[in-house]
Each structure stands twice: as structure tokens, then as C-alpha cells.
Amino acid sequence: MKPPRKLHIKSFGCQMNVYDAQRMVDTLTPEGFVETASVDDADLVILNTCHIREKASEKVYSELGRLRAIKEEAARSGRQVSIVVAGCVAQAEGQEIIRRAPAVDVVVGPQSYHHLPQLLAHAERHGRALETEFPVEDKFGFLPPPKPQAIRARGISSFVTVQEGCDKFCTFCVVPYTRGAELSRPVAKIVDDVRRLVDSGVREITLIGQNVNAYHGEGPDGRIWSLGKLLYRLAELPGIARLRYSTSHPRDVDPTLIDAHRDLPALMPFVHLPVQSGSDRILAAMNRKHTADDYRRVIDQFRAARQDIAFSSDFIVGFPGESRQDFAATLALVAQIGYAAAYSFKYSPRPGTPAADLRETVSAGEMDERLVRLQELIDSQQSAFNRAAIGRTVDVLFERAGRNPGQMVGRTAYLQPAHVMASPDIVGRVLPVTIESLERYSLLGRLEPAASARRSPLPLQTGA
Incomplete structure (x- = not known):
């Protein structure tokens, strides 16, 4: 049985790219890949690019320069690393990426990432693969x-x-x-x-x-x-x-x-x-x-x-x-x-x-x-x-442990981070929190008994 190959995905830009990155993982898992948070020990690195922000292409090429060095170092130790450029920059500039970045093995647009296993296989057998055309199928x-x-x-x-x-x-x-x-x-x-x-x-x-x-x-x-x-x-x-x-x-x-x-x-x-x-x-x-x-x-x-x-x-x-x-x-x-x-x-x-x-x-x-x-x-x-949240009781969906010991973090209805001291078993629960203070953009508060809490909506007008 072959050991799993390690996959690292770096996503730029919008929420769609976050979702697409997750689905790339789902697509490649049956091919024997497992995610890794470290690019240094990855066998496959995917840059999931966004063309919306300023100088998007330059950021991609800068990142590819660093990845080329990692790929060359891995090759000297006998380990093969593959590099994929995916997403909107790949769609817009696929041929230019192929020309400027010889270290790239596969270029794939956002409409085509479900073809990644085939494209990687093609790259291994025949050399680099480019797939940026919108396919007919959904x-x-x-x-x-x-x-x-x-x-x-x-x-x-x-x-x-x-x-x-x-x-x-x-x-x-x-x-x-x-x-x-x-x-x-x-x-x-x-x-x-x-x-x-x-x-x-x-x-x-x-x-x-x-x-x-x-x-x-x-x-x-x-x-x-x-x-x-x-x-x-x-x-x-x-x-x-x-x-x-x-x-x-x-x-x-x-x-x-x-x-x-x-x-x-x-x-x-x-x-x-x-x-x-x-x-x-x-x-x-x-x-x-x-x-x-x-x-x-x-x-x-x-x-x-x-x-x-x-x-x-x-x-x-x-x-x-x-x-x-x-x-x-x-x-x-x-x-x-x-x-x-x-x-x-x-x-x-x-x-x-x-x-x-x-x-x-x-x-x-x-x-x-x-x-x-x-x-x-x-x-x-x-x-x-x-600031309008201070003194109010708001519902918070708790997501994870905070940085400080005993601290848990969740988000309000308005996506504001909220921190309380509580046990980890509150993760996944929506609980009332009375907000006591602010720390930059985060709310700090205390948990309230769910049955007795009275929640207050935040005011609407923050402008004139």
C-alpha cells in the first residue's frame, strides 16, 4: 500500500476560492492525497488564485519563485513535488504562466478543477498540462x-x-x-x-x-x-x-x-x-x-x-x-x-x-x-x-478555543468575534453572551443562562 501523498493548498481572494479549495481536497482525497499545513513537506502544492485584487498576477509569480526553490531542493533529495496554478489568474493567463514559470506542472481554471486527477496524471506521463477552457459539462x-x-x-x-x-x-x-x-x-x-x-x-x-x-x-x-x-x-x-x-x-x-x-x-x-x-x-x-x-x-x-x-x-x-x-x-x-x-x-x-x-x-x-x-x-x-454592543446580550455561535487558556471564541449574528471564559463543550452551540468590553474589533463578554437572558438587537444607524 502506497503511503499518502501530502497536499498543500494556498488560496487567495474570495470565499469562492475557499470553497473551491475544499472541493479540490475532496477531489484529490480518493487519489491518495492528504492535506498538510506545511508547504515544505508537500508532494503537491496548489496555488488557488484570484484576479480581483491589485497586482494579483505579480503575487502569483512571486509565490511561484519561492515554490520553484522548494521543488528544486526536494528534487536534490530524490522527492518529486508537483505545482498547480488554479483559479482565476490561471483562467486569464494560462499560456503566460506556462511560458514564465517552467516549474509549474498544471494550470487549471476554476471551471475545470474537477479534472485535476486526469491533469496530474497527464503531467506525470507527458509533461505539463494546461486546462483553462470552460467545459460544456457542469x-x-x-x-x-x-x-x-x-x-x-x-x-x-x-x-x-x-x-x-x-x-x-x-x-x-x-x-x-x-x-x-x-x-x-x-x-x-x-x-x-x-x-x-x-x-x-x-x-x-x-x-x-x-x-x-x-x-x-x-x-x-x-x-x-x-x-x-x-x-x-x-x-x-x-x-x-x-x-x-x-x-x-x-x-x-x-x-x-x-x-x-x-x-x-x-x-x-x-x-x-x-x-x-x-x-x-x-x-x-x-x-x-x-x-x-x-x-x-x-x-x-x-x-x-x-x-x-x-x-x-x-x-x-x-x-x-x-x-x-x-x-x-x-x-x-x-x-x-x-x-x-x-x-x-x-x-x-x-x-x-x-x-x-x-x-x-x-x-x-x-x-x-x-x-x-x-x-x-x-x-x-x-x-x-x-461599541453599541457593550451592555447588551447577544447570541453567539461558538467555534473554537481562544488564544488564552480557558477562553472560547464565537461570532455574533454580525460576524463580530466574541470571547468568553468557558469550557470547550460549548463549541457548536448558540449561547447568550453579555458584552462587557471591546478589544480592537473583538467583543469580550460573559455567558448568561440561556433561559433567563434577554437579547437586544443592535441599533441600525451607525452613520449620520
Whole structure:
């Protein structure tokens, strides 16, 4: 019997890549691979890349330089190490990776990683393998179900991909070119996956997709189901403590999703809803297909359905043509909405996107200054949101032991880390915690008796 080969995966970027990395493990486990946290003793190293962040390609090539040295050192001791580049950079720049990085054995796009065993076998027999074309078949149907022991090793929270790809074609975004058109999984397959996860001890499910609320999968009744209807179905499954979803587009928020937030206690009152800019002129240049007022109306609909709902978002500063007035409109939107958290970035062009051909009109210094101002406003809102938890009793789903002896860590409905002194047997349980103080972005508190605790929703407005 052959000893197991060791697999190390390093993922960059989005939650989809985290999920994809887990499924790569599930795909390669039957081939005799086991995960290792150390790249130095791995027989197979996979870089699961993301093309969204700035200088994504340069980071990949820098990492490949380090891996080449590890591969050469292993070869001198008689050990073979294989290197795979997967994900969106592989999809966008497969031929260039093959040309620039001779140490790479396999290049595989995100639509094709279920072919990894065949690609690795091809590389061993014939040399390097390149597979970046979108296959006709649905990759989801070719992935093996994860084994219970693998699920348990991942903890009590799990991602489940329900949708992949995007048809929006925002001018700054490479996703439609690297992940392809929108594809939704059938409801029955999602329900089977979630049941399997819950049976293995998972308590929190996050449904993910590049544009998750564009979900339009086939239901058991033969009709197309929306994300809201899918959430109603999943909430019926016993054992689920919490449901979440990410990432959404404002144009695809429909009444069933709003109603789900009103009706389903398991659906957490925290929505990531990217807006990118508060300026209608810039939103049009980005091809976002919504205005700032459209976005405000969607926020109002969520808040009317659930009083304690909170939001996070994404922002880009310095998009080509962004004036001081456009940026001021973004600051005004942030001040009006009030966010519990948000991600903000300086614009950087992505090769192959329409915006890459636009003339950049905002200097690097001005872009830096705008980003600082935006992040200061967002940070002040997040700090105010966290401070509002002090003295309140909130539900926390406990995940693991903390760094300090006797400390346990969980997350609130709003994904805030919460620390208490307690025994390890609370992992996987949702328990009331009275928040006593803050430590940076973490909440510190004490456990309350479940029967006597009175929970308080957090206030909504953290802005103006």
C-alpha cells in the first residue's frame, strides 16, 4: 500500500476560492492525497488564485519563485513535488504562466478543477498540462461529496456554492471572463450537500456565489427557484442554527429575499451588498445597472422587513473619471447608510476589462487621500457599531478555543468575534453572551443562562 501523498493548498481572494479549495481536497482525497499545513513537506502544492485584487498576477509569480526553490531542493533529495496554478489568474493567463514559470506542472481554471486527477496524471506521463477552457459539462455534477471526516475537520461553519459566474459585466471586473456566465445548482443537490454538512456537525451554512442572489436553480417542482425560496427550504432542515449568503448585487434583490429576512430566524440579519460608488455618473461608467437611489431603496426594504439588520459593502475609489464631487457623493452615501463593516480599494485596471482602456484621471496621491478619508469614515462607523454592543446580550455561535487558556471564541449574528471564559463543550452551540468590553474589533463578554437572558438587537444607524 502506497503511503499518502501530502497536499498543500494556498488560496487567495474570495470565499469562492475557499470553497473551491475544499472541493479540490475532496477531489484529490480518493487519489491518495492528504492535506498538510506545511508547504515544505508537500508532494503537491496548489496555488488557488484570484484576479480581483491589485497586482494579483505579480503575487502569483512571486509565490511561484519561492515554490520553484522548494521543488528544486526536494528534487536534490530524490522527492518529486508537483505545482498547480488554479483559479482565476490561471483562467486569464494560462499560456503566460506556462511560458514564465517552467516549474509549474498544471494550470487549471476554476471551471475545470474537477479534472485535476486526469491533469496530474497527464503531467506525470507527458509533461505539463494546461486546462483553462470552460467545459460544456457542469463541474458541480462531477464533484464527489465531501467525506464526513473532512467536513468535521473544517469546523462548525461551512460554505456551500449555489451559484457561479456573473452576467453583469461591470467594466472593472474580470469575473465574467474568468468564471463565465451565471450557473445555478439544482435545489435538490444543494439540500443534499447541506444535509450532509449538518449530519457531520456543521451548524452554520453560508451560501456563496459571485452573484449569489441571482440564483435561479431548478426546484424539485420543476420550476426555477430564487435565492429567497431556497433559503426557506434550507431553514426547514433540522440542525441548522444559522444561514448566510454572499455576495449580492443590488439589482437582484427580490421580494422573496426580503421576505426571507422577515420570516426566517435562522437567516442572519447581516447582508453584504456592494455598491462601489455613491455617484450615479460613476455607477453608469462602471455599468453597475443601478443608481445610488436604487441602492438606498433596497436598503430601506431590508430595514422595513427586519429592524436589526446591518450591512457591509464594497467601494472603489479613483475609478477613471471620478471627480471630487463624485467622491463626495460616495462619502455622503456611506454617512447616510451607516455600515457595520465595509471593504474599500483603490481602483486598479484589470487586463481584458473595458475599464482597462479608460484614461485614468485620478492621481496616485489623490487616490491615496480619498481612500484614507473613506476608510476613516467606515472605521468610525464600525467602531460605533461595535461599541453599541457593550451592555447588551447577544447570541453567539461558538467555534473554537481562544488564544488564552480557558477562553472560547464565537461570532455574533454580525460576524463580530466574541470571547468568553468557558469550557470547550460549548463549541457548536448558540449561547447568550453579555458584552462587557471591546478589544480592537473583538467583543469580550460573559455567558448568561440561556433561559433567563434577554437579547437586544443592535441599533441600525451607525452613520449620520
